[in-house]
Amino acid sequence: EAEVAQSPRYKITEKSxxxxxxCDPISGHAxxxxxxxxxxxxxxxxxxxxxxxxxxxxxxxxDRFSAERLKGVDSTLKIQPAELGDSAMYLCASSxxxxxxxQYFGPGTRLTVT
Amino acid sequence: xxxxEQHPSTLSVQEGDSAVIKCTYSDSAxxxxxxxxxxxxxxxxxIIDIRSNVGEKKDQRIAVTLNKTAKHFSxxxxxxxPEDSAxxxxxxxxxxxxxxxxxxxxxxxxx
Numbered sequence: 001e002a003e004v005a006q007s008p009r010y011k012i013t014e015k016s017x018x019x020x021x022x023c024d025p026i027s028g029h030a031x032x033x034x035x036x037x038x039x040x041x042x043x044x045x046x047x048x049x050x051x052x053x054x055x056x057x058x059x060x061x062x063d064r065f066s067a068e069r070l071k072g073v074d075s076t077l078k079i080q081p082a083e084l085g086d087s088a089m090y091l092c093a094s095s096x097x098x099x100x101x102x103q104y105f106g107p108g109t110r111l112t113v114t
Numbered sequence: 115x116x117x118x119e120q121h122p123s124t125l126s127v128q129e130g131d132s133a134v135i136k137c138t139y140s141d142s143a144x145x146x147x148x149x150x151x152x153x154x155x156x157x158x159x160x161i162i163d164i165r166s167n168v169g170e171k172k173d174q175r176i177a178v179t180l181n182k183t184a185k186h187f188s189x190x191x192x193x194x195x196p197e198d199s200a201x202x203x204x205x206x207x208x209x210x211x212x213x214x215x216x217x218x219x220x221x222x223x224x225x
Contacts, residue, residue: 031210033213040218041218042118042203042215042216042217042218043158043203043213043215045212045213045214048211048212055211056211056212058115091157091158097210101148101207101209101210102148102160102163103148103160105150105158105159107156107157
């Protein structure tokens, strides 16, 4: 069964450093989502792509966060500079937009900022 | 924007009993309501979903009901088993866009 892939699975970084996460959605899934999940809370949408275009980035802290999906397939989420409050799980999800709304999540990247 | 509230935050039931988790939403444009199960350290997994043109959906021991007028939807798990223990999240979406999640319910099934 196809799954969403993410790397790295764990990342420890010092504050003020740059960090990047990678996501490869299920093949053929046009819609890709990046979420941040703080321990004990529900996922919070950061950015949504439809193919290579950003559909929604209203919750993305644009002063330090950036996301791209240049060829409409895999995606990278970057934080620069990282802050202590960025420690969280970063989840990527994908869906077959237009043929159902079901999202499939990747395993996530656990970020710890020290 | 949308506001999704979820209750209770924790729920303990005896094995074999039923569990009910409730969510409310604020945006009447929301038309897709999925439920996810997340085990410790693992990814959220879709367990059931419902669209606004349906009032109830059932899949074996799991069912979801939707009341559009009152803007609330509920997850029902019958004949609970220890492996049902996990955190459950509800979410609301407008046609696959703008997913808003509830704060989660930690369900413990006591053998």
